[in-house]
Structure formats: structure tokens, C-alpha cells
Amino acid sequence: MVAKEFDVPAASLGGLMSVVFAAATISGLLSAVFVARLGPIATLRICVGLVAIAFLIGSGGSLILAILYSAIAGFAHGAVNPVSSTVLSLAVPARQRALMFSLKQTGVPLGSAIAGGILPTLLLFMDWRIALVCLAILSVSYLPILKPFERIFYARRTSEHPILFSAVRESF
16 A cells, blocks of 8 residues: 555565664664663653654655654664663562563563554554554653653763764663
């Protein structure tokens, strides 16, 4: 459906996944820098906000916007796993970490399965562009839920910490 609108072969849209994972790799490597500067919850909230922005951009309905959507969504996605691991390592007692990390990792495919059910269901009732706008709204609705947790981890951030690509070694 989307490939037809973009007037490209459907198989070529798979190339967008390369953009997603390239951007995710970059943000994953920079995640320690973001956490040091902003704190883990603020970083997570920015990632959720970027996902919403990506959905809105993707709803624009052009191949160029789809590439930009892929880059922004990938960048947002790449930092989430290291950031959530930081939160768990700080918030969960050592004796419960194995269970909590297992549940966190199980949540990733579960979230994908839920999203895989939501989008096709939306497409039964609306155009794909409107469905992406709905997903953007749903994403933004999570931001207030995360806000109270930001205060808990706020003291661990260093507002002067530079955000530089050369600081990637911190992620390792």
C-alpha cells in the first residue's frame, strides 16, 4: 500500500530498516552520554517524544519523509535499551535483577506483538497516514507517566557533561 503510493517496489522499503538500525546503532553508542547529561528518565522521555515526531513525519506520505522517519525512529529506539538497563540497575535490588532484566527483555517482543496488532487494526478503519498520527498521540500519552520517575534519577545526571560522539567509549 505504502510502496504503491511512493511508486517504488515494495522490497525497496526494506532498505528503510537499514536506516533505522544505523541510527539506532549511533544512539545506542551515545546513550551513556545522554544518560550522564540528562539522566535516564529524561533521556527515555526524549526518545518517546522522538518516536511521536517520527510518526508525524512519516505520516507526511513521501519517500523522503519515510527515510527521515526511519532515521528519527531508529535514533529514538537505539537508546531505549541501554537507558532502561540503567534504570533497572539503579532501581532494582541485586537479588531481583535477573528476573527484572528477563521481564524487560520479554517486554520488547511483547511490545512488538502489541504494535503488530494495533497498526493493522487501525488500518481497517483509517488511512495509514492517520494511523501514524494516532500512534504519535498514543506515544505522547506516555510522557506524563514517565515524568514522576525523572525526579528519582535526576541527582545522578551531570548537566555539564558534553554530548560528543568522541564520548562513545563511555558506552562500552
